[in-house]
Amino acid sequence: MPRLASDGEFHGPSIDEFFPEILFTVAGIPVHRIHLVQLLSVIVVVLLLVLGTRRMKVVPGRFQSVVEMGLDFVRGGIAHDLLGRKDGNRFLPILTTIFFMTLFMNITGIIPFLNIAGTSIAAVPLTLALVSYVTFIYAGIKKSPGGFFKNALFPSGVPWPVYFIVTPIEFLSTFIIRPVTLMLRLLMNMVVGHMLLVLCFAATQFFFFTAGGGWAALGIGTLAFGGAFTLFEILVAVLQAYVFTVLTAVYIQLAVAEEH
Amino acid sequence: MDATTVLAEINGHIAAVGYGLAAIGPAIGVGIVVGKTIEGVARQPELAGRLQVLMWIGIAFTEALAFVGIAVGFIPFP
Numbered sequence: 001m002p003r004l005a006s007d008g009e010f011h012g013p014s015i016d017e018f019f020p021e022i023l024f025t026v027a028g029i030p031v032h033r034i035h036l037v038q039l040l041s042v043i044v045v046v047l048l049l050v051l052g053t054r055r056m057k058v059v060p061g062r063f064q065s066v067v068e069m070g071l072d073f074v075r076g077g078i079a080h081d082l083l084g085r086k087d088g089n090r091f092l093p094i095l096t097t098i099f100f101m102t103l104f105m106n107i108t109g110i111i112p113f114l115n116i117a118g119t120s121i122a123a124v125p126l127t128l129a130l131v132s133y134v135t136f137i138y139a140g141i142k143k144s145p146g147g148f149f150k151n152a153l154f155p156s157g158v159p160w161p162v163y164f165i166v167t168p169i170e171f172l173s174t175f176i177i178r179p180v181t182l183m184l185r186l187l188m189n190m191v192v193g194h195m196l197l198v199l200c201f202a203a204t205q206f207f208f209f210t211a212g213g214g215w216a217a218l219g220i221g222t223l224a225f226g227g228a229f230t231l232f233e234i235l236v237a238v239l240q241a242y243v244f245t246v247l248t249a250v251y252i253q254l255a256v257a258e259e260h
Numbered sequence: 261m262d263a264t265t266v267l268a269e270i271n272g273h274i275a276a277v278g279y280g281l282a283a284i285g286p287a288i289g290v291g292i293v294v295g296k297t298i299e300g301v302a303r304q305p306e307l308a309g310r311l312q313v314l315m316w317i318g319i320a321f322t323e324a325l326a327f328v329g330i331a332v333g334f335i336p337f338p
Contacts, residue, residue, distance in 0.1 A: 181321075184328060185327050187328070191330075227290045242316065243316055243317075243319075246313065246316060246317060
């Protein structure tokens, strides 16, 4: 959102950034620009993965090896590392999907002219968190229904009166706090990152063109900060995709773990 | 200018103060997690990869509290 300080005062970013005006409606569903960004990133990730793995060669070309590196990172670095080879392969499709979807929707936050992360409205992180939630509960119930709930709610090795305190806490932390924090972590990282970038660049624009004069020196500072935060946002985008996938893998691992 | 006037002149969002308070704990926590990981890697460099994964998981759990702190500011209380 370009923020012209027409009345000569500085306007910082607000939460309205994430509720832009509705562009058009499709079958009664209102569509705004963040939805279009999400659609675009989905198209890009599907195209990249399909084109990258369509005609695979034993000796990969440059493009194929980049795609293979990404896929192998999820398989070797996350799935096999945390879940082992057998369970890792079972849950590889969902982990790969979560990783690439999150990564490509995060990275739109720093791409010029898109400038907003697809994951910065609650719907996408919420959906991903629900997928992760259903997956780890499914994994646990599939393994052994009794064992899963016993491990989750009644951890062994404590005297039985302690269960009156431990069980409600474990229930809260496993079945409520886990999905909520998965969603909040991703959403808030993206919201805050966008706010910081808007603040830096809106201040730069204000110092250069509205305040002018000596203020322009400050504008150079805020521009440099904006640049630094852009680099930081790339790191955050990759890191949050990684963290989301790793946490999903860890929750699955805890669910399928043997009784201890 | 007496104290009450000064107080009355402070404006802004009280949620910012709340977030500042909420960030103290996770800040210390993340510091401890990373510091201990560095210590561990210095002692046993061959475990660096495994420790890094654990470090990210630890950071993710710890910083979640800070993000809850941000989110609460946006909840409209009646």
